[in-house]
Amino acid sequence: MCSWKKYHDRRLIQLSWNYNYGPAGRSIGFDGLNASETVSNNAVISFKTALWFWMNNVHSIITSNQGFGPTIRAINGMECNGGNSGAVQARIKYFRAHCKELGVRPRNSLSC
Structure with a gap:
């Protein structure tokens, strides 16, 4: 390596x-x-x-009714629970933008 x-x-x-x-x-x-x-x-x-x-x-590890929040935790749990709220908000912003581009309305529970 x-x-x-x-x-x-x-x-x-x-x-x-x-x-x-x-x-x-x-x-x-x-x-x-x-x-x-x-x-x-x-x-x-x-x-x-x-x-x-x-x-x-x-x-x-994600169930269909959980929303985007648990996805953030699965990707980088250190950001959750106050670890990096700016990164969490950025992920939510990008997720919303991608949903809009795809014509999909995101569910609630966007934050971890």
């Missing part, structure tokens, strides 16, 4: 740290450890990575 690589949040859903980029890359078909910037530079890979993270880390 390259020590100079930065594994940080990019694009549609948070994907951080090498322990996510490696498996996501192997599953999707890109070098997640040595070319993590692919997620930022390739819209298709970005979307596939978001779906990969959702299906592997979020989907199974």
